[in-house]
Amino acid sequence: MIISRSKEFKDILKTVQQRNIFIIGCGKCAAKQHLGGEPEVLEMKKKLGISGKNVVGCTVLSSACNIASWDDVLTQNPDIKKAEAFLVMSCGGGVSIISSVADKAVYPALDTESLGGVCGDTIVLEQCGMCDDCDIWLFGGLCPVGQCPKSMRNGPCGGSLDGKCEVDERKCVWDEIHTKLKSLGRLEGLKDIHPPKDHSKRRGRK
Ligand code: SF4
Numbered sequence: 146m147i148i149s150r151s152k153e154f155k156d157i158l159k160t161v162q163q164r165n166i167f168i169i170g171c172g173k174c175a176a177k178q179h180l181g182g183e184p185e186v187l188e189m190k191k192k193l194g195i196s197g198k199n200v201v202g203c204t205v206l207s208s209a210c211n212i213a214s215w216d217d218v219l220t221q222n223p224d225i226k227k228a229e230a231f232l233v234m235s236c237g238g239g240v241s242i243i244s245s246v247a248d249k250a251v252y253p254a255l256d257t258e259s260l261g262g263v264c265g266d267t268i269v270l271e272q273c274g275m276c277d278d279c280d281i282w283l284f285g286g287l288c289p290v291g292q293c294p295k296s297m298r299n300g301p302c303g304g305s306l307d308g309k310c311e312v313d314e315r316k317c318v319w320d321e322i323h324t325k326l327k328s329l330g331r332l333e334g335l336k337d338i339h340p341p342k343d344h345s346k347r348r349g350r351k
C-alpha cells in the first residue's frame with residue numbers, strides 16, 4: 146500500500162488557481178488511510194466551497210492508479226465537462242495516471258510518503274524503498290533499505306541503542322533483523338558484507 150499524508154489545505158489553495166474543480170478520490174490506499182475516501186472527498190468539497198471555489202462534482206474511483214476506462218469515468222461523471230481542473234486525493238501514482246488521460250490541469254491533495262502496509266488497523270510506513278532489485282530475504286524479510294532512515298545495508302549504524310533508532314522513535318530495523326535471523330537459525334548471515342545496489346539496473350536504465 147502506498148502511504149500518503151494530506152497536504153495543508155492552505156497549500157492546496159495556493160496551488161490550485163482554477164475556480165471550477167472536480168475532486169477525485171481513491172477507494173484503495175487513500176480511502177484505507179482516511180485520506181481520499183468518500184468522507185474526505187465530501188469534506189474537501191465543503192472546504193473548497195467555503196474558500197470560494199466552485200466544486201462542480203466529485204467521485205471516488207475504485208483505485209485512482211488503476212483506471213480501466215477513462216471514457217467510462219467521463220460518462221459516469223458528466224459534470225467533469227464543467228471543470229477546469231481536477232483535485233486528486235490519491236498518491237502520486239493516481240495523480241500521474243489521471244494526468245496522462247485527462248485534458249485538464251491535475252493537482253494532488255496528498256503528499257506521497259512511502260511504500261508501506263496495513264496489518265489489522267495498524268498502518269506501517271516505509272516497508273520498501275522500491276529499489277527494483279529485491280534481496281530482502283538476506284535480511285530475514287525485513288528491508289533495511291526501506292525501514293532504516295540511513296538505508297544501511299551493512300548495519301546497524303553506531304547509533305542503534307537498546308533496539309531503538311538514533312534518528313527518531315522507530316525501532317532499529319537492524320535489531321529486528323538480528324532477532325529474525327536468530328529465530329531462523331541464520332545469524333551467520335550477519336557476517337556477510339552486502340555491496341551497494343547496482344542502481345544502473347533500475348527499470349528504464351538498462
Ligand atoms: S530490497 Fe527492500 S527496497 Fe528493494 S525491493 Fe526489496 S523490499 Fe523493496
Ligand code: SF4
Binds near residue numbers: 295297309310
Ligand atoms: S539506528 Fe538502526 S534504523 Fe536507525 S539509522 Fe542506525 S541502523 Fe538505521
